Amino acid sequence: MSQQVEFAKMNGLGNKILVVDMRGRKDMVTPQAAIALNGDPETQFDQIMAIHDPKLDGTDAFIDILNCDGTKAQACGNGTRCVVQALASETGRKVFTFQTVAGILNAREHEDGTISVDMGKPVFAWDKIPLSEEFFDTSRIELQIGPIDAPILHSPSAMSMGNPHAVFWIDRDPMDFDLERFGPMLENHPMFPEKANITLAQVTSKSSLRTRTWERGAGLTLACGSAACAAGVSAARTGRTGRHVTIDVASAPTRQPLVIEWREDDHVVMTGPAEWEWSGKIDPVTGTFERDAEQSEAQVR
């Protein structure tokens, strides 16, 4: 089965997302298609969010997530906001429930155009993150890079937000660190048997953080939503902030923050923007694509 499907090039705070409409099809976007699309500067992306027909009663869609290297991801916060915006402009609806391999996500588009996604509950158990060593307290694990007596980065907070995260606490701007060099080492560190998303987080007040992320399977990204959730939860968990924080994503092209609330019921709600760029058609097996004629978002729908 191979015929073209609709897709939209979107972004969530600069995180490059391809939203692909796989409804009505039984197959999945192939890793080969992902790699081919990422190889073209026009369609280069961080994640593909493939919208499939729902598999579960009470949900609107099953979302399959691929990183730009063709691997699967269990969660993508910025991409989920993009899916909400795409489906909201298609249907006029504001509230959606999605199924992913990591669980159920409830999401809502607000009047001001921002979108909230309930990303579910954080997971702290070492073997569920997963880590390869047992830690009773994963809010500060033994891991460092750099000289033994003067580490450059050390003692991250580890957790899963559906996908594995390590948050390193730093005392200056995340842009001052050579994350391009340290990112691959840490992503692939033996401590993380399923690799990890690596975030540098600077606490800027009791209710704000500034972050930058090296993403598993995608590398240096302009923004990462699940990492913002991990940073917000880890900051509250370690007493650095309260449970409601704004995240200034240092590498994002806009200073619009992500708002993270770790609710009393343990759910993590992320609120932020999503932006449509252009639409086209792709072959989800090979990744060949064509761009639609110049159009506004309204005309696409």
Ligand SMILES: N[C@@H](CCC[C@H](N)C(=O)O)C(=O)O
């Ligand atoms: N950009 C995403 C995270 C994508 C998944 C990640 N690279 C992984 O493999 O876990 C976000 O906004 O959350």
